[in-house]
Amino acid sequence: MFDINALKTFLKNSASHTYAGDGKTVVPQRPGFIELEYREGDWYLRDSYVGHFQAPGMTVVYFLDSPVWTCAYSGKVIQEFYPQAGEIFAFLKKALTSKDLQKAEALPVRGSSEFFYEEWKYTFDFEGDMECFSAKEKIFLSNKLCFYQDVIGGVVKSKDV
Secondary structure, X not given: OOOHHHHHHHHHHHHOOOHHHOOOEEOOOOOOOEEEEXXXXXXXXXXXXXXXXXXXXXXXXXXXXXXXXXXXXXXXXXXXXXXXXHHHHHHHHHHHHOHHXXXXXXXXXXXXXXXXXXXXXXXXXXXXXOOEEEEEEEEEEOOEEEEEEEEEEEEOOOOOO
């Protein structure tokens, strides 16, 4: 078994080494997907997504080579904001790697509950905990919703538990 607090620390560390930190992509297990990975001791993470304006994906965390935790996400850039997609994703990366994330002790999965930068606002509202959760992630530009995602995840429990 693994320590949930060690998982939280690993997830915080992984943020700056994967998508949000412009981590290096790896050969995808599924053609057409973009995949990134991060390793630290006995922990391993693989993040996989497909698309751009609408890009569903999944993060899987392994401990001692066994999948122990997953997080799936899906959402989109609102069509009128397609021209600002690059700025939206740059802001998303700031939110996902902000120092505020280090304070998100309950669920350090995406970003902190709120993050602001100039005319940008990021929110992450969740129910549950690391064991099992659902969440809404949103980005606003000048108080207009321009991006959102639904996020679900939790601990993997096999029938052998």
